[in-house]
Structure formats: structure tokens, C-alpha cells
Amino acid sequence: xxxxxxxxxxxxxxxxxxxxxxxxxxxxxxxxxxxxxxxxxxxxxxxxxxxxxxxxxxxxxxxxxxxxxxxxxxxxxxxxxxxxxxxxxxxxxxxxxxxxxxxxxxxxxxxxxxxxxxxxxxxxxxxxxxxxxxxxxxxxxxxxxxxxxxxxxxxxxxxxxxxxxxxxxxxxxxxxxxxxxxxxxxxxxxxxxxxxxxxxxxxxxxxxxxxxxxxxxxxxxxxxxxxxxxxxxxxxxxxxxxxxxxxxxxxxxxxxxxxxxxxxxxxxxxxxxxxxxxxxxx
Amino acid sequence: xxxxxxxxxxxxxxxxxxxxxxxxxxxxxxxxxxxxxxxxxxxxxxxxxxxxxxxxxxxxxxxxxxxxxxxxxxxxxxxxxxxxxxxxxxxxxxxxxxxxxxxxxxxxxxxxxxxxxxxxxxxxxxxxxxxxxxxxxxxxxxxxxxxxxxxxxxxxxxxxxxxxxxxxxxxxxxxxxxxxxxxxxxxxxxxxxxxxxxxxxxxxxxxxxxxxxxxxxxxxxxxxxxxxxxxxxxxxxxxxxxxxxxxxxxxxxxxxxxxxxxxxxxxxxxxxxxx
Amino acid sequence: xxxxxxxxxxxxxxxxxxxxxxxxxxxxxxxxxxxxxxxxxxxxxxxxxxxxxxxxxxxxxxxxxxxxxxxxxxxxxxxxxxxxxxxxxxxxxxxxxxxxxxxxxxxxxxxxxxxxxxxxxxxxxxxxxxxxxxxxxxxxxxxxxxxxxxxxxxxxxxxxxxxxxxxxxxxxxxxxxxxxxxxxxxxxxxxxxxxxxxxxxxxxxxxxxxxxxxxxxxxxxxxxxxxxxxxxxxxxxxxxxxxxxxxxxxxxxxxxxxxxxxxxxxxxxxxxxxxxxxxxxxxxxxxxxxxxxxxxxxxxxxxxxxxxxxxxxxxxxxxxxxxxxxxxxxxxxxxxxxxxxxxxxxxxxxxxxxxxxxxxxxxxxxxxxxxx
Numbered sequence: 022x023x024x025x026x027x028x029x030x031x032x033x034x035x036x037x038x039x040x041x042x043x044x045x046x047x048x049x050x051x052x053x054x055x056x057x058x059x060x061x062x063x064x065x066x067x068x069x070x071x072x073x074x075x076x077x078x079x080x081x082x083x084x085x086x087x088x089x090x091x092x093x094x095x096x097x098x099x100x101x102x103x104x105x106x107x108x109x110x111x112x113x114x115x116x117x118x119x120x121x122x123x124x125x126x127x128x129x130x131x132x133x134x135x136x137x138x139x140x141x142x143x144x145x146x147x148x149x150x151x152x153x154x155x156x157x158x159x160x161x162x163x164x165x166x167x168x169x170x171x172x173x174x175x176x177x178x179x180x181x182x183x184x185x186x187x188x189x190x191x192x193x194x195x196x197x198x199x200x201x202x203x204x205x206x207x208x209x210x211x212x213x214x215x216x217x218x219x220x221x222x223x224x225x226x227x228x229x230x231x232x233x234x235x236x237x238x239x240x241x242x243x244x245x246x247x248x249x250x251x252x253x254x255x256x257x258x259x260x261x262x263x264x265x266x267x268x269x270x271x272x273x274x275x276x277x278x279x280x281x282x283x284x285x286x287x288x289x290x291x292x293x294x295x296x297x298x299x300x301x302x303x
Numbered sequence: 304x305x306x307x308x309x310x311x312x313x314x315x316x317x318x319x320x321x322x323x324x325x326x327x328x329x330x331x332x333x334x335x336x337x338x339x340x341x342x343x344x345x346x347x348x349x350x351x352x353x354x355x356x357x358x359x360x361x362x363x364x365x366x367x368x369x370x371x372x373x374x375x376x377x378x379x380x381x382x383x384x385x386x387x388x389x390x391x392x393x394x395x396x397x398x399x400x401x402x403x404x405x406x407x408x409x410x411x412x413x414x415x416x417x418x419x420x421x422x423x424x425x426x427x428x429x430x431x432x433x434x435x436x437x438x439x440x441x442x443x444x445x446x447x448x449x450x451x452x453x454x455x456x457x458x459x460x461x462x463x464x465x466x467x468x469x470x471x472x473x474x475x476x477x478x479x480x481x482x483x484x485x486x487x488x489x490x491x492x493x494x495x496x497x498x499x500x501x502x503x504x505x506x507x508x509x510x511x512x513x514x515x516x517x518x519x520x521x522x523x524x525x526x527x528x529x530x531x532x533x534x535x536x537x538x539x540x541x542x543x544x545x546x547x548x549x550x551x552x553x554x555x556x557x558x559x560x561x562x563x564x565x566x567x568x569x570x571x572x573x574x575x576x577x578x
Numbered sequence: 579x580x581x582x583x584x585x586x587x588x589x590x591x592x593x594x595x596x597x598x599x600x601x602x603x604x605x606x607x608x609x610x611x612x613x614x615x616x617x618x619x620x621x622x623x624x625x626x627x628x629x630x631x632x633x634x635x636x637x638x639x640x641x642x643x644x645x646x647x648x649x650x651x652x653x654x655x656x657x658x659x660x661x662x663x664x665x666x667x668x669x670x671x672x673x674x675x676x677x678x679x680x681x682x683x684x685x686x687x688x689x690x691x692x693x694x695x696x697x698x699x700x701x702x703x704x705x706x707x708x709x710x711x712x713x714x715x716x717x718x719x720x721x722x723x724x725x726x727x728x729x730x731x732x733x734x735x736x737x738x739x740x741x742x743x744x745x746x747x748x749x750x751x752x753x754x755x756x757x758x759x760x761x762x763x764x765x766x767x768x769x770x771x772x773x774x775x776x777x778x779x780x781x782x783x784x785x786x787x788x789x790x791x792x793x794x795x796x797x798x799x800x801x802x803x804x805x806x807x808x809x810x811x812x813x814x815x816x817x818x819x820x821x822x823x824x825x826x827x828x829x830x831x832x833x834x835x836x837x838x839x840x841x842x843x844x845x846x847x848x849x850x851x852x853x854x855x856x857x858x859x860x861x862x863x864x865x866x867x868x869x870x871x872x873x874x875x876x877x878x879x880x881x882x883x884x885x886x887x888x889x890x891x892x893x894x895x896x897x898x899x900x901x902x903x904x905x906x907x908x909x910x911x912x913x914x915x916x917x918x919x920x921x922x923x924x925x926x927x928x929x930x931x932x933x934x935x936x937x938x939x940x941x942x943x944x945x946x947x948x949x950x
Binding site: 191192194195196197198199200201202205209210213214295 | 631651653656660664732
């Protein structure tokens with residue numbers, strides 16, 4: 022880009038701005054990540070491993086995986102359905118629906134937990150009914166899943182909607198005019214075209230589901246070994262002044278975040294290749 | 304009139320199924336629970352609703368939260384603009400790493416960010432230790448809240464501004480340059496107006512996120528009532544005391560704020576996209 | 579002869595925009611029919627309705643004698659070639675062409691080997707057998723176009739529909755592919771309908787041309803017919819370059835608004851619009867002529883002139899030899915004569931022939947003749 026050359030002619034702006042940007046990125050983004058690893062290994066790998074194989078931590082990891090599996094499934098089905106109706110049809114109320122799909126993103130996660138307690142808590146609307154039938158939702162797995170679904174709901178839809186809008190409906194129309202059924206069209210034409218974006222959405226939803234703190238902390242009740250997910254376990258350990266253990270569990274979550282970011286980059290690159298190499302005219 | 308009825312792509316199947324699934328899921332998992340919250344918040348009448356919010360501690364928490372979110376959004380906007388500019392305009396070693404790292408706050412669980420920032424900015428921490436001799440306390444003060452909210456708000460600004468800067472036609476800048484504009488004039492008259500909508504969008508998104516943020520804040524905030532206690536924490540406290548109406552009232556006001564901000568962001572994005 | 583496709587009173591509205599207004603049209607078996615019109619004329623909507631990709635608000639589409647509304651797009655046995663081809667980007671050329679055969683319910687599906695054989699034969703027909711394993715992104719525009727055609731033909735459709743088949747190609751490829759498609763149609767004699775906004779394409783390729791404007795059919799006729807006997811001013815204007823002149827009819831004389839006499843026409847008195855194509859105008863050197871040659875450019879065998887006349891300027895075309903013989907140059911004063919032209923007295927009415935008012939060689943002396 023020649024404009025870059027123009028702007029930087031004999032100017033100090035470039036090195037100063039780059040240095041400032043590196044400083045900001047280092048302090049704001051780099052240091053938090055670094056201190057997690059440093060603190061986790063502060064007392065050596067032995068302590069680190071001991072913290073990870075602690076029974077309560079193992080339980081927290083297991084619960085986290087179950088919660089993520091349940092909520093990501095819901096998010097995925099919802100995301101595909103939402104993207105299909107938003108990107109393939111125009112209808113009255115479409116833009117309202119778009120806003121509502123985004124709503125969970127802009128609501129505080131604490132509210133996502135709060136509404137579960139208000140509905141299903143012991144003094145909530147359905148509390149007496151649930152107690153009479155011996156069903157536990159709040160302070161149990163269902164409540165944690167419901168709260169997690171609430172906060173992760175838009176993730177897959179958000180990835181798919183712009184992509185499907187950009188790809189347009191022509192390939193699907195072509196498939197249908199060639200005699201394919203609706204399901205064949207979805208499976209053989211739509212799905213292959215959106216597969217990387219779909220994986221990206223699932224990946225991001227999963228990262229959020231595993232890492233969700235605010236929503237889950239309200240509904241979990243912090244019952245060790247039973248309703249603690251990994252982020253809650255981090256909180257408990259930190260508040261118990263078991264700093265190394267807290268950072269050890271945190272380092273696993275941080276690793277998850279890094280892997281998620283790495284995979285997301287790779288997937289986005291593949292999806293953009295898929296997008297630019299579409300069968301239509303350049 | 305099939306268009307008005309909403310079926311222009313008549314041939315594409317699955318409209319009812321997908322719309323039904325989408326609205327059904329949204330209604331059951333999001334809208335009904337939120338409606339229940341509003342109903343519970345207003346159950347004892349509007350005066351009780353107002354009274355629950357007019358409580359001094361609640362008002363203080365709103366002041367702290369809104370103030371910290373605003374300051375943090377301003378800082379995020381400045382830092383975010385700097386990062387977006389450098390990432391799109393210059394090629395330098397480490398650029399791709401920084402670009403990828405911008406998304407870290409999106410991916411890093413908030414609790415992890417919370418304890419990491421607390422450890423960093425505590426008086427004996429890496430950064431807190433540097434600031435302590437100057438009498439600057441970050442952790443366990445409102446300043447700590449700002450630090451946490453800058454961390455979570457920064458990517459919103461970068462990711463809002465970056466694509467606009469990338470798409471900004473180089474011709475416009477070249478034309479401005481050839482017409483005799485200095486770099487500063489070009490920036491102020493050509494580049495800044497072009498990306499103002501995106502910058503305002505990013506600022507608003509960072510602010511909205513800051514209002515509701517919980518996990519990364521509560522560790523570093525110290526949570527002193529009237530001083531460094533944020534609104535979401537107050538909801539948790541009210542719930543612990545089985546004050547469902549109070550919690551619902553606060554939640555309702557926060558929901559209202561989120562909805563207004565969400566509509567504002569949608570408008571801003573339409574504005575930014577329409578240019 | 580029954581029509582292959584019969585369109586009866588089809589209307590389609592998008593929001594407040596009336597895309598198709600009560601269309602009646604028969605497509606004859608084996609013909610190559612062009613739907614020609616500017617963008618927004620409704621031609622693509624009509625094609626999509628025939629294919630079942632869009633449903634009409636009113637009216638019927640009959641295939642043979644059968645109402646197509648009963649059939650989904652996939653059951654109409656229609657081959658559709660999309661404007662941007664809509665090739666499945668994640669499938670090879672071979673898989674693209676085979677798609678329509680593979681999605682047939684298992685009970686009626688052809689054996690694998692038969693499918694492979696038919697796909698290979700189709701790819702040979704479109705001269706792309708050597709590209710069978712490529713992905714669409716690796717093909718040129720013209721190659722993609724032919725893959726799309728092979729894919730549409732694979733299901734052995736009763737009708738082939740093409741939406742702007744050459745729209746996305748550059749001029750040279752477009753011309754080649756046009757010839758090739760015409761030859762292919764001569765071979766296969768498959769009933770085909772294609773949409774185009776390019777009058778050359780429609781006139782060169784089609785057996786019959788349907789000229790459309792604002793959701794209505796202006797004229798249906800052979801390529802020569804629509805050009806020489808346009809049914810409306812729109813058709814005349816859309817098919818080729820022309821000069822538009824506002825005029826009045828006064829006792830069979832065609833008089834321009836500034837009083838100059840253009841020619842004669844058998845039409846009732848009143849305001850009218852006359853059209854004269856560039857090659858229908860003659861120039862003659864006259865010192866007192868009111869017209870001035872503003873610009874002259876040689877374009878292959880033709881010379882194109884821009885002649886200033888009062889406020890307006892007219893396009894004139896003539897063979898190079900004639901231009902050389904006249905010995906004229908830019909800024910020379912000339913007189914203009916219309917050899918013939920078309921006069922439209924009311925919108926939607928066919929043209930009345932414009933005739934020169936006196937023998938052409940006497941023109942110069944006649945007061946009031948155009949340009950004198």
C-alpha cells in the first residue's frame with residue numbers, strides 16, 4: 022500500500038505508535054496471561070499437578086465438560102435454525118428477531134443466573150411445585166445448564182448468519198431445482214459450505230460455556246464436588262488463599278482459551294478460503 | 304402477496320421449522336425468564352420497585368458501575384484505536400501475535416482474568432508494586448474495577464474499528480495527500496470521520512459489557528459497600544438474603560439499560576455500515 | 579401444436595413493486611426463446627416462476643396441459659442455469675454434474691456406473707471432460723458456465739432455463755459461447771428460455787424474442803420482426819441506437835417542434851414521437867444548413883457522426899466510402915434528411931412509417947427540410 026509509505030515518510034509516528042501499541046498489548050493482554058502461568062508453577066510442577074488431581078477439582082472438570090456438552094448442543098441447533106430463517110427468508114419481525122437473538126450477549130451474566138433462581142429457586146415461581154415433585158433445578162445441574170445456555174445462545178447463530186447471508190441462496194436453489202429434497206440440500210450443499218464457521222461458533226460457545234462464571238455462580242450454590250464448575254473452583258480456591266491451586270486450575274482454563282483462539286484463527290482462514298473460492302463469478 | 308406474508312423464497316424449505324425452533328427456544332429460555340424477572344420486580348407495585356432501587360447502597364452501586372464502565376470505555380476506545388491503527392497500517396514483527404491476542408479477553412474465562420488482574424495489581428503484585436510507591440492503589444479500589452473493565456472492553460473497540468480502517472480506501476488518503484493535506488489534517492478530516500461510527504459503536508459495546516461484567520471485577524474490586532461494590536454483585540447479595548423482589552428490581556433496571564444500549568448499538572452499526 | 583409451456587395471466591408483486599403484470603406467453607416445443615428487457619422489467623422473475631423458484635401471486639404456469647403449481651421446483655424437470663452459475667463450491671466438476679442424479683430417491687436412482695457414464699458424456703459434450711476433477715474455483719468463467727449447463731442437462735429436463743447466461747463473461751468469451759450454445763440447441767432441440775438484457779444476444783441467438791418492460795410484455799416476435807416492426811416506442815428504443823425527435827402531425831406532415839419538416843406519415847393530427855436510426859439519416863453539404871458536424875469517428879467500416887441541430891445533437895452513421903466521397907469535415911454545415919423512420923402517436927401503439935416528403939435529391943432546396 023503506497024499510502025503507508027506516504028504517511029510514514031521521515032516520520033517518527035510509526036516507531037512511536039508501534040511501541041505504544043506493544044506496551045498496551047503487553048500490559049493489558051500479555052501480563053494477565055503471564056501471571057497465571059507464573060503463579061501456577063510458583064511452587065513447582067509437583068504442587069501444580071497435585072492441585073489438578075484434587076478430587077474436588079476432578080469433579081469440577083467433569084461437571085464443566087457435561088455442562089458444556091449439554092449447552093453447546095442446544096446452542097448449535099438453535100444457531101443453525103436461527104441462521105437458516107434469518108439468512109434465507111425475509112419476514113415481518115425479522116429485525117426484531119435479530120435483536121432478540123443478540124439479547125443474551127448484552128445482558129449481564131448475573132441476570133442469566135438470577136432468572137433461573139427467580140423461576141426455579143426455593144422461593145421462586147415454580148419452587149413449591151418443583152419441591153413437591155422432588156425436582157432440583159437451582160443448585161443442581163439443570164440450573165447450571167439453563168444459565169449457561171442463556172449466555173451462550175447467540176454464539177453459533179452469530180457466526181453463521183453473516184456467512185449464509187453472504188453466500189446467498191443460489192446454490193440451495195440449484196440443488197432444489199435439480200431435484201434434491203430439503204434435507205439433502207441442507208446436508209449436501211448448505212452444511213459443507215458453512216462447516217468451518219459452524220465449527221468456529223461451536224468452539225466459541227464451548228469456550229464460553231466452560232469458562233462462564235457470573236451466571237453459573239448464581240445458580241450453582243457452590244457445593245464442592247457436586248455443583249462446582251472449573252471457574253467456580255478457581256474462585257473457591259482463591260478465596261481460600263490456595264493461590265497456587267487456584268492458578269493451576271486457572272491455567273487449564275487459560276490453555277483452553279489459547280487453544281480456542283488458535284483453532285478459531287485456523288478455521289476462519291479455511292472458511293475465508295471457502296468463501297472466496299465460491300463457484301460464482303469473481 | 305407472499306412477500307408480505309414472509310415467504311419470498313418460496314422454494315427454500317424449512318421456514319416454519321427454523322422460525323419455530325428459533326422463536327420457541329428464545330421464548331422459553333430467554334424471554335419468559337426475563338419477563339418473569341420483570342413481573343417479580345414489579346410484583347409489589349411501582350412504588351416498591353422504585354423504593355428498592357432508591358436504596359442508598361443500590362444507588363451507590365449504580366454510580367460506581369456506570370462511572371467505572373464509562374471511564375473504562377473511554378480508555379478502551381483510546382487503546383483500541385491505537386491498536387487497530389497500528390495493526391492495520393504497519394507491518395512489524397509480532398503483529399500477528401498481537402492481533403490474535405486482542406481476542407484473548409473474549410476467550411479467557413472472566414474468573415481467570417479476575418484473579419490474574421488481582422494478583423497483578425495487588426500492592427505486592429508486578430504492576431501494583433510499581434505503583435504503590437507513588438501512593439496509587441489499584442486493587443480493591445474503584446480504579447481496580449476500571450482496570451478489569453478495560454481488559455474486557457478493549458477487544459470490542461479494536462474489532463469494531465479494525466475492519467473499517469482496513470476497508471478505508473487508500474485512494475481517499477492519497478487524494479488528500481496530493482491535495483496538500485498534512486498527515487495530521489488527513490487523519491482529522493478524512494480518516495477520523497470515516498471511522499467515527501465504528502469507534503462510537505465499539506465504545507458503546509465496551510460500555511454495555513462493562514455495566515454487566517461480574518467475574519473479572521469482583522476479585523479486584525474489594526467489594527466495599529458504597530465504594531467499590533458493583534450492581535451485579537448487589538443482585539447476588541440480595542439473592543443470598545432471599546430478597547427476590549429487590550434482586551429482580553435491580554435486574555429489571557439493568558435489563559432496561561442493556562436493551563437501550565443494544566438498540567443503540569444496532570443503530571450505530573447500521574450507521575457505520577451505511578457509509 | 580400445443581405449447582411446451584403456457585403462461586396464463588401470471589402476476590407477481592414484491593412489496594409495493596409490481597414485478598409481473600398479467601403475463602400471457604406460450605413457449606413452443608423445441609424453440610429457443612429470449613426474454614429481453616432492461617433490469618427491473620420482470621424477465622428474471624418470470625424465468626424463476628417458470629422454474630418454480632418463485633410462486634406467482636396470480637395466474638398459472640402449464641407444462642404441456644398440466645398445472646405446474648402442483649409440482650415443487652425439483653419435480654418440474656426443469657434445467658436452470660443461474661446467472662452466477664451457483665456451482666457447488668465444495669464439489670468437483672464431476673460431482674456438480676452428477677448431483678441431480680445422486681439425489682434421486684434410491685428406488686429410482688440410476689446405478690453408479692450409469693451415472694458416471696452419463697456425466698462423462700455430458701462433460702464431453704460441453705468439452706470439459708479433462709476438467710472433471712477440478713473444483714469450480716479453478717475454472718474460468720466460460721468453463722463454469724458450461725459446467726452449469728451440463729449440470730442442468732444431466733437431469734434430462736423437459737425445459738432448459740438460463741438466467742443471463744453470458745452476463746458475467748467478458749465480450750470475447752461471450753461471443754464464442756453464444757455461437758456454441760446456438761449450435762448445441764440445433765443439435766438437442768430442447769425447449770429453452772433465456773433471459774438477457776443484451777439485444778444483440780437476443781437477436782442473434784433466439785428463434786423468438788419476448789421484449790419486456792416494467793412487468794409487461796411489449797412484443798413477441800422473430801428477431802427480424804421486433805427490429806423492423808416494433809410494436810411500441812419502447813421496443814424501438816430498446817433494440818439498437820436511435821434518435822428520438824418530438825414532433826407534431828399536421829395533415830400527414832411530420833413537423834418538428836421548431837417547425838422543421840421531417841417527412842410524411844399516415845397518422846391523425848396531434849403530437850407524436852419520431853425515431854430515426856443513425857443509419858437512416860443522410861447528410862448533405864449545404865452552406866445554409868442549420869446542422870453542424872460536431873464530431874466524426876471511424877468505427878470499423880462505419881463512420882459515426884455527431885451532428886448538432888438546434889439545441890439537440892443527432893447520431894448519424896454511414897459507410898466509410900460514402901463519408902470519403904462527401905468530403906466533409908468537422909464544423910461543416912450540412913442538411914439532414916431522414917430516409918425513413920418510425921412515428922409513434924400514442925404510447926403502446928405500433929409505429930407508423932415515416933417517409934421522406936420529397937425525392938431525396940431535391941432536399942436541399944426545400945425550405946423547412948430538416949437542417950435547412
